[in-house]
Amino acid sequence: MADNNTLLQVKDLVIRYETDDGVVEALNGVSIEIHTGKTLGLVGETGAGKTTLAKGVLRLIPSPPGKIVSGEVLYDGKDLLKLSEEEMRKIRGKHISMIFQDPMTSLNPVMTVRDQIMEVILQHNNISKKEAEKRADDMLELVGIPAERGHEYPHQFSGGMKQRVIIAIALACQPKLLIADEPTTALDVTIQAQVLDLIQKLKTRDNTSMLLITHDLGVVAQTCDYVGIVYAGEIVEYGTLREVYKDMRHPYTKGLMASIPNLVENVRRLQTIEGLMPDPTNLPKGCKFSERCKYATDKCREKVPDMVNVGGEHMVRCILANEEK
Amino acid sequence: MNENKKELLRVEGLKKYFNTPGGLLHAVDNVNFSINEGETLGVVGESGCGKSTMGRAILRLHEPTEGKVFFEGHNILEYDKSKMKQLRRDMQIVFQDPFASLNPRLTVSEAIAAPMLIQKMYTKKDRVELQKQVSRLMEMVGLADRLKNSYPHELDGGRRQRIGIARALSLKPKFIVCDEPVSALDVSIQAQILNLMQDLQDELGLTYMFITHNLSVVKHFSDNIVVMYLGQMVEMAPTELLFKNPVHPYTQALLSAIPIPDPDYPMNRILMKGEITSPINPEPGCRFYKRCPYAKDCCKNPNIGLKEVEPGHFVSCERIGDPELKENPNA
Numbered sequence: 271m272a273d274n275n276t277l278l279q280v281k282d283l284v285i286r287y288e289t290d291d292g293v294v295e296a297l298n299g300v301s302i303e304i305h306t307g308k309t310l311g312l313v314g315e316t317g318a319g320k321t322t323l324a325k326g327v328l329r330l331i332p333s334p335p336g337k338i339v340s341g342e343v344l345y346d347g348k349d350l351l352k353l354s355e356e357e358m359r360k361i362r363g364k365h366i367s368m369i370f371q372d373p374m375t376s377l378n379p380v381m382t383v384r385d386q387i388m389e390v391i392l393q394h395n396n397i398s399k400k401e402a403e404k405r406a407d408d409m410l411e412l413v414g415i416p417a418e419r420g421h422e423y424p425h426q427f428s429g430g431m432k433q434r435v436i437i438a439i440a441l442a443c444q445p446k447l448l449i450a451d452e453p454t455t456a457l458d459v460t461i462q463a464q465v466l467d468l469i470q471k472l473k474t475r476d477n478t479s480m481l482l483i484t485h486d487l488g489v490v491a492q493t494c495d496y497v498g499i500v501y502a503g504e505i506v507e508y509g510t511l512r513e514v515y516k517d518m519r520h521p522y523t524k525g526l527m528a529s530i531p532n533l534v535e536n537v538r539r540l541q542t543i544e545g546l547m548p549d550p551t552n553l554p555k556g557c558k559f560s561e562r563c564k565y566a567t568d569k570c571r572e573k574v575p576d577m578v579n580v581g582g583e584h585m586v587r588c589i590l591a592n593e594e595k
Numbered sequence: 596m597n598e599n600k601k602e603l604l605r606v607e608g609l610k611k612y613f614n615t616p617g618g619l620l621h622a623v624d625n626v627n628f629s630i631n632e633g634e635t636l637g638v639v640g641e642s643g644c645g646k647s648t649m650g651r652a653i654l655r656l657h658e659p660t661e662g663k664v665f666f667e668g669h670n671i672l673e674y675d676k677s678k679m680k681q682l683r684r685d686m687q688i689v690f691q692d693p694f695a696s697l698n699p700r701l702t703v704s705e706a707i708a709a710p711m712l713i714q715k716m717y718t719k720k721d722r723v724e725l726q727k728q729v730s731r732l733m734e735m736v737g738l739a740d741r742l743k744n745s746y747p748h749e750l751d752g753g754r755r756q757r758i759g760i761a762r763a764l765s766l767k768p769k770f771i772v773c774d775e776p777v778s779a780l781d782v783s784i785q786a787q788i789l790n791l792m793q794d795l796q797d798e799l800g801l802t803y804m805f806i807t808h809n810l811s812v813v814k815h816f817s818d819n820i821v822v823m824y825l826g827q828m829v830e831m832a833p834t835e836l837l838f839k840n841p842v843h844p845y846t847q848a849l850l851s852a853i854p855i856p857d858p859d860y861p862m863n864r865i866l867m868k869g870e871i872t873s874p875i876n877p878e879p880g881c882r883f884y885k886r887c888p889y890a891k892d893c894c895k896n897p898n899i900g901l902k903e904v905e906p907g908h909f910v911s912c913e914r915i916g917d918p919e920l921k922e923n924p925n926a
Contacts, residue, residue, distance in 0.1 A: 315781040428870050458641035458808065458871075463852035463864050485781065488854030492862055511858050529786035531815035533838070533855060539793070540786040540815070546751060 283341035292551035311490035314500030371452040373432035377424040384420030409438040430461035502558035509584035600631040609662035618876040624826040637817030645826040687763035691775035693755030753784035825882040832908040
């Protein structure tokens with residue numbers, strides 16, 4: 271489990287939102303591990319709790335209504351959940367930074383892009399404004415934007431370029447861990463290819479680790495070393511990319527994979543997962559997927575199954591994980 | 596095209612320009628194609644390439660600037676208002692965003708009944724009959740009867756999109772423009788909706804024009820595919836041919852950029868330079884010129900038209916046949 275290579279370890283993280291309509295059980299005991307220089311992809315559908323996990327790591331959960339109920343977030347051996355707000359601020363942007371999903375709304379519209387990159391540099395480094403400006407310009411060039419455009423405002427950039435600016439901000443202080451929350455979902459596929467390529471290049475240069483959150487199984491296959499499949503606030507399958515993609519065991523993972531129209535083979539009819547994700551204010555008692563699972567038995571409905579090791583680092587949360595189906 | 600099949604829709608020289616403060620925006624520029632009855636034409640391209648505008652121009656939701664649209668042999672651009680209203684029964688649209696395209700103040704059954712009342716297929720007096728028809732439609736698209744009195748905000752995206760489909764079907768159309776009907780949905784729900792649309796097509800003999808940016812969806816769904824770039828068609832072919840042998844450099848780059856969910860799949864991404872250029876007052880010649888890895892001076896020729904490279908496969912590129920261009924990196 272945790273060894274010298276582990277940069278981030280999340281243990282049994284539970285996060286809830288207390289709303290007027292009841293308690294939303296967004297994250298129900300999630301454990302993940304990220305090794306230095308490696309990328310973990312978290313895949314799941316809307317509302318599975320992927321973004322809550324990312325925000326939980328950086329303690330950006332809005333409170334109220336959000337609340338980190340229990341668990342540990344160990345970064346370099348330190349529990350981030352025990353740090354003061356001031357100490358936490360030194361972590362964000364410097365050690366761990368985040369790329370948000372929507373490049374259209376995550377930049378400040380009344381600040382030039384250079385100033386926005388400088389802001390994070392000045393926050394974490396004791397250097398003059400002139401030097402910071404120089405570094406900001408270097409960052410812009412690095413992400414493929416001419417430094418002359420640094421004095422422009424976000425609205426003067428296209429979606430792909432805005433996302434490049436956000437990447438420049440996130441990587442300006444050379445963080446050890448980058449959390450990318452659906453970094454390319456709002457972009458066209460050719461621009462997505464450019465942005466993924468850029469992230470990969472910079473990541474390799476600085477040996478940065480990454481937590482990539484996405485709903486696109488294709489993006490994961492092309493960029494990640496490890497994969498976690500998230501369903502209703504739990505990891506249901508976890509392992510190296512190859513273990514999960516080549517030997518998927520959980521019925522949800524299988525269903526998810528089968529519902530993507532295949533570009534390589536021809537399928538006349540798509541397989542679907544019947545039904546919908548359970549209401550997070552009213553989750554089933556046992557396996558969260560049992561309501562939609564065609565293999566579910568009474569035993570599944572009684573108790574949340576444990577993660578079962580099926581070989582190597584491959585873990586599956588299903589009582590049938592070791593049976594051939 | 597196959598001669599046994601009946602042509603339902605033919606578009607000739609369709610143009611839609613918008614007057615903007617910056618100049619004339621060429622949203623759709625000289626588009627030609629036809630769709631046979633019971634078939635699906637997929638239209639792919641990136642945001643801003645004019646695919647949605649084209650769909651709407653065909654239905655005259657945007658009045659085309661120039662061109663002809665033949666539906667069952669008649670040029671519908673010559674129709675007057677009342678004839679057009681009549682025609683709307685035959686031509687319907689399903690919109691992209693099920694969160695924005697439904698009236699928040701109508702219940703599910705009111706929303707589905709609305710088109711039939713507008714078209715006077717039922718009057719207020721036939722209430723019982725109308726409600727029966729609404730129930731039939733709801734069943735057809737897989738909506739539980741108990742949702743009849745729900746409002747859109749109570750429903751998830753997949754169910755809302757089912758309402759959109761039920762509304763389109765309510766008038767018993769022959770032709771439906773589907774404008775990114777699944778792009779706002781999660782993959783497991785997307786698969787449910789795609790299967791539903793396929794079943795309905797088989798059952799009712801519908802003809803679809805399926806607009807999307809998602810190439811895997813379009814491949815799964817279409818008989819023929821049109822690839823658009825900045826308002827123009829760059830390639831048109833039967834689905835199999837297009838994926839087996841993409842000829843236009845843009846199509847090649849687009850296909851190579853799709854991430855395949857298989858770690859062993861050799862990715863051979865062609866990274867294009869820059870981003871989509873402005874469709875306002877475009878320069879003559881190939882609009883892909885600035886991003887094309889194969890661009891040469893000859894590409895500035897203002898009259899590059901579609902040329903047939905093999906039966907049914909049309910490409911608009913000045914350098915077709917050039918050995919340099921031939922390589923398909925993902926063949």
